[in-house]
Amino acid sequence: MAKFVVLLLNYCPIFVVFFPFSGGCSFGFAYQALKDCWEVACSSPKRPRIVVPAGTYLVHPIVLSGPCKSKITFSIYGTIVAPQDPDAWRGLNRRRWLYFSKINHLSVDGGGTINGMGEQWWANSCKTNKTNALTFHRCKDLKVTDLRVVDGQQMHMTMTNCVRVSLSQIAVMAPASSPNTDGIHISSSRGINVMNTTIGTGDDCISIVGHSSRINIKDIACGPGHGISIGSLGKSNSTASVKSVSVDGAFLSNTQNGLRIKTWQGGSGEASDINFQNVLMENVSNPIIINQFYCDSKIPCANQVWNDTFQAAIIQMLKSLYHPSLPGLNYVCCPELRPRE
Numbered sequence: 001m002a003k004f005v006v007l008l009l010n011y012c013p014i015f016v017v018f019f020p021f022s023g024g025c026s027f028g029f030a031y032q033a034l035k036d037c038w039e040v041a042c043s044s045p046k047r048p049r050i051v052v053p054a055g056t057y058l059v060h061p062i063v064l065s066g067p068c069k070s071k072i073t074f075s076i077y078g079t080i081v082a083p084q085d086p087d088a089w090r091g092l093n094r095r096r097w098l099y100f101s102k103i104n105h106l107s108v109d110g111g112g113t114i115n116g117m118g119e120q121w122w123a124n125s126c127k128t129n130k131t132n133a134l135t136f137h138r139c140k141d142l143k144v145t146d147l148r149v150v151d152g153q154q155m156h157m158t159m160t161n162c163v164r165v166s167l168s169q170i171a172v173m174a175p176a177s178s179p180n181t182d183g184i185h186i187s188s189s190r191g192i193n194v195m196n197t198t199i200g201t202g203d204d205c206i207s208i209v210g211h212s213s214r215i216n217i218k219d220i221a222c223g224p225g226h227g228i229s230i231g232s233l234g235k236s237n238s239t240a241s242v243k244s245v246s247v248d249g250a251f252l253s254n255t256q257n258g259l260r261i262k263t264w265q266g267g268s269g270e271a272s273d274i275n276f277q278n279v280l281m282e283n284v285s286n287p288i289i290i291n292q293f294y295c296d297s298k299i300p301c302a303n304q305v306w307n308d309t310f311q312a313a314i315i316q317m318l319k320s321l322y323h324p325s326l327p328g329l330n331y332v333c334c335p336e337l338r339p340r341e
């Protein structure tokens, strides 16, 4: 059995553990500690583990990039908190807090917490740039398990341009009133599995946008929030496709929407091979929405054709409990613009 050796020198808030033993430690603020540990870990061929021990660590906006020499495990036992004041992003990219880029075979675990301290951001207009809490960009073979992400400034966990991701035993929580705080956001990514996860925020529990495929969502609880959403797709006449999405086993409660697909007029592409099954809803205002007329801009959208190969979702074994006005399927489109069956 491999034994991990911990190197603790004086005050060392975040450290790297190697097997067999090798050095690596940092001092000072958690930002620098994390940065230094990352440098050490990323350039080591010895499968390092970065450990954030119990305790609370303030981490300023940080980019941790690869490619790295070997597989890295990032174990968070404590709590990583963001600066409360959006001014801490002055001069930095306002869309990033914890930003992981171009890393293959990263595992995140430990049962700890990531806290975006989003309150001051929520008070700002939703149209100003806001940072996402945790972003994985161009990741390959990412595994995140046993993690809490709370009070994100905006989206909690974002995957962009990723392939092969497994997320399990994750809890995402923010107040129902916090704006644009999607739980898990998937964009331009393939092969994403989300399992055994609980999400309750002020926006979509899971949102899937363009150029994504093979998304499997299994055994999740969602609510409060806006449900599970595909889209919006095709904004500004763009082409976008989302293919092969399966939601099997979901309990949605006290959400605004249940399962939603939304496309902009004028866009093109497809939303195909969508499977929703074993979904139980309780107090969901709009259980199923397919909106091909989506328009979220100040200027009213012109009535245009969605140049699509839109395929109907297969929805089975769906049960909706109690809602005073149960509207059931809410299909929004213009009579002259019927999707292909």
Ligand SMILES: *[C@@H]1O[C@H](CO)[C@@H](O)[C@H](O)[C@H]1NC(C)=O
Pocket (backbone or CB within 6 Å): 094, 128, 129
């Ligand atoms: C918001 O982000 C866009 C592009 O990402 C940038 O052009 C713009 O200057 C940013 N605005 C503010 C207020 O930071």
Ligand SMILES: *[C@@H]1O[C@H](CO)[C@@H](O)[C@H](O)[C@H]1NC(C)=O
Pocket (backbone or CB within 6 Å): 169, 170, 196
């Ligand atoms: C699901 O997650 C909970 C806690 O997050 C854990 O206790 C349980 O073992 C997990 N179940 C499975 C089947 O992984």
Ligand SMILES: *[C@@H]1O[C@H](CO)[C@@H](O)[C@H](O)[C@H]1NC(C)=O
Pocket (backbone or CB within 6 Å): 236, 237, 266, 302, 304
């Ligand atoms: C989309 O295309 C239509 C028709 O070609 C055009 O009128 C409209 O201005 C375009 N919209 C955008 C946002 O480019």
Ligand SMILES: *[C@@H]1O[C@H](CO)[C@@H](O)[C@H](O)[C@H]1NC(C)=O
Pocket (backbone or CB within 6 Å): 224, 253, 254, 255, 256, 283, 285
């Ligand atoms: C139903 O859900 C809404 C939020 O969509 C919430 O405000 C309300 O309290 C819920 N009702 C019950 C009875 O739980």
Ligand SMILES: *[C@@H]1O[C@H](CO)[C@@H](O)[C@H](O)[C@H]1NC(C)=O
Pocket (backbone or CB within 6 Å): 268, 305, 307
């Ligand atoms: C729809 O897309 C096809 C193929 O991309 C293109 O040839 C056609 O002109 C488009 N039609 C409209 C109405 O935009």
